[in-house]
Amino acid sequence: MLGEERRAGHEGALTEPPSSRLVSPDIRDEFGLETIDMNMGPQHPAMHGLLRLILELDGETVVRCDPVMGYLHRCQEKIAENRMYPAVIPMTDRLDYFANMHNEHGYCLAVEDLLDVEIPPRAEYIRVLMCELMRLASHIPSIGFLMLELGAFTPILYAFRERERIQSIFEAVTGARMMFHYIRIGGVKADLPPDIPQKIWDYVESLEAHFKRDFVDLIEDNEIFISRTRNVGKMTQEQAVEMGVTGPALRCTGVDFDIRLDYPYSVYPELQFEVITDTAGDVEASYRVRIGECLQSIQIIKQCLEQMPEGEVLGDTGRRIRPAEGEGFGRIESPRGEFAVHVVSDGSDTPYRVHYRDPSFCNMQLLQEIVPGHYLPDIMPIMGLIDPVSGGWDK
Amino acid sequence: MPQIGQGIMKGMGVTLQHLFGQKITRQYPEYKRDLPERSRGMLTVDMDRCIACLQCMRICPDHCISIEQTKRDADGSGKPKPYPVGFVIDDSRCMYCSLCVEVCPVNCIYHTEEFEAQAYNRLELARQFGERPVDPTVDPKPTVKKKKKATTKKAPKTVERPVTEKDGAA
Amino acid sequence: MQTVLNLLEVEPIRLLISFGAVLFLVLNLAAILTMAERKVSGYIQLRYGPNRVGPRGLLQPAADVFKLFTKENVSPGRSDLWVFLGAPIAMFIPAALVWLVVPFAPDAVVADLNVAILFFVAITSIGALGVVMAGYGSRSAFSLLGALRGAAQMISYEVPLILSLLGVVMLAGSLSLVDVVRAQGDTIWTWYFLPQLPMFITFYVSGIAEVKRVPFDLPEGESEIVGGFMIEYSGMTWALIQAAEFASMAVMSSITVTLFLGGWQPPLPFLDLGPFNWVWFGIKTALIMFTFQWIRWSVPRLRMDQLMDLGWKVLVPLTLVWLFVTAGLMLLFPSLGA
């Protein structure tokens, strides 16, 4: 486990659990104490997208936290019901806009489940390569966001420098910087341009070289960072699983659940990587898990580039995609957790029903559970632990 | 007991390195990056090649393409063929997904390298390519009479949805 | 001409004119500091900072001021208007007043009070009033939280701030800042920051807390309470608050320099610039201000309970212990005192 030996010298930081800060209602009534109602968001500089939190504050202590969603709701599921199968893919890009590739991949897996199409091995490798680059491009900014929420502005710009570089690679491969529309039903849109494998290799090498300086040295040992994140948002494994948490937020409690290994898809069984876990289940642990996963992603990218076979990149799906009646499921490990797609077909060329299970939506339930008892400034690091994306929870 | 301030000093060392380091800002209007070959800019249409097959209009997820179709004997072969008299691409809706480019059978719609679109009015962003302007906000109405032309099958009308029953799975 | 110069000798007029000059300096300093802040943050963050207005963006502050002047001054409905509008003034005036006693050079001080340190302490603590006024007058939950945090923080950090001054006062044997600087001598190892190192660190840290900068910017707490007490301000009132913040930051660094880093004294005797010794004062102040900015862009923010812990459980005991150490040493070696 990552954090154990680091924590050994720091036991003093643990005081009482946050719930002990709550004043019981009886006492509040007896002394006539009042609470403040406060609206955090939807316009709030540090909120992840458009989320409104209705807070009840007792001084600085949060008594009740009620997330209100829907400010970015586009009813993607209804949109998908009125579009042809291939035309839904660019819409899935808009779901979790920090993990577009994963959304496309999940949707395509679900439709391929319906179609039983053969996917060429090179396409599978390209998909995994792109998804892992996307994971880097999502995890690194989320570390930056965590720091931004703690009040340090600088790491986010270092993070976005990396994201921009990855986006430039994506632009050369897919043609767009953010809304890629690259993974298609039956493969990927086009083969990698000839110079791109070398560019990706060079990029991950250079990232490895300065990753430690910019995202570990700058943050890891900072006493203020440690005091702000250690034992903040602490949850047990049972609590996390009970609330349906997946992804780094679950792994930071020590549950080594990773869909890439447990429900293998694509070519992940052929690749060597570890599932990063930590035991503490607090914000600091989630930061460490994300750092570890970035390094694992770099390893996966290198393996993909080394093992990538030659060949076709788009399987034959016919001119019109019109699956038989039935339903298809796709489940992938997005940077935020389990992203699952359920597609129901009625035999026409538009899906009868598409359901997205987005990790941001499910992980956000944690807010109601663990925020009460924390101080107001702790809400932001806890949001950093969950790392939700507005397009994800609002579909 | 770690030395107090050590971690902060380490972090400040990193920021000091960056203070004198290479900057990454690009001064945009003066400096423009070379776009990669595949980059997807604004769409344009080569109207001479367009055969008004309406594939792009059908596939477009945003309904940003509207085509007004007539029958016209444009090439003087004596046979009237579908002809796009009006063709509009509404850039205020387009999301550059490139689906229309992929379905086009004659490669007449393609991406350019332009990406800077601005206007004071949303309708100004609707670019007209045909002889006759088309209102992009109105759904295209059929103008072609259904003839016995040898032109393949019909568009799928409202497909009957199977009511209830478990589908396939269970 | 002669009469004008003679007028300068007359005490109230001299005071007014020189204070006017200092005020002018302070306002410009605030503008320059915003520029410096943005440039430093830009360079640390791999950016260039503002570089469009004027050569290398040097006219950016002027453009900002122009923009803020033309901006509508919005006050929230149901706000307590007089308190709301009075708050920026109540914040700016103390920040400007302290400059009265800052010695720029041996004779360049507006008022060489013999209780200058007391004056400094008294005036800076008024700043908390402005914060409370702003938070109360805005009638918003965010402002209220910011004001409560600001009041608690500024009053708590007054204590270590004052305690850390006492060592210097004991060593110099005077409350006059000019005397303090004179007592430090013109070599770098005789300045008070070496014998008073814990006091210097305490003063520096609580100085940052007093001027509400990262890592102690809880009253603003941009990512939590969105600007805190100044959330509702716009236009010139906001600009005045900003000017007050930057002026108090400059004041804090100049007082730090005066008390611990030898004021206008050159670091080594042969570097004495004679009448231009204020250059040394400027360089040292700029350095301290740069460290303020450097820290600001490197570290996250503390939480309220941690802030209080740091103040009351670390800094106050540290200063008290060092106060006794200083006093004891001075008893043992009377030559230490001035």
Added chain:
Amino acid sequence: MALTLPEGDLQSRLERYLEGLDNRQGLEGSEIVDGVVRIVAKKDDVPAVLATARQTLGIPHLSFITVVDREGAFELTYELIDLRGATVRVKTTIEGDEPVIGTVTGVYPTANWHEREAYDMFGIAFAGHPDLRRTYMWQDHFDHHPLLKSFEISTKRTFEGLR
């Protein structure tokens, strides 16, 4: 507090789940296809089936609840995963225009928001749900359920008559 995840190889676990669920409830159908235990249950049995899955069989995670509007009937899919490769898919059908089904928030607290979403989008009432509010749509002045097939969208293009 450590959590115990199910052990044993995939096939035996699947069989155990199938057996465990089949024995207790009178199911309408149950089979194992491609590493998925597919269960069809009666509407009223669903909370009991899920309670068995959670408490007796120890399947810890409810992945999602999908509702499909079959125009006249609603088909619900509860996807349970045991975090180690096995999936249990419970399907049920609710007939009628005013669908009501028992909540499973008691066994899977994570179902809370999934059920709220289903209520918001389809108007399915979950009896016994602690906090049945809309998730996305306006809390008041909005009586529609957008994912129903009867909810027409205004921007739909039909292409009817176009070649």
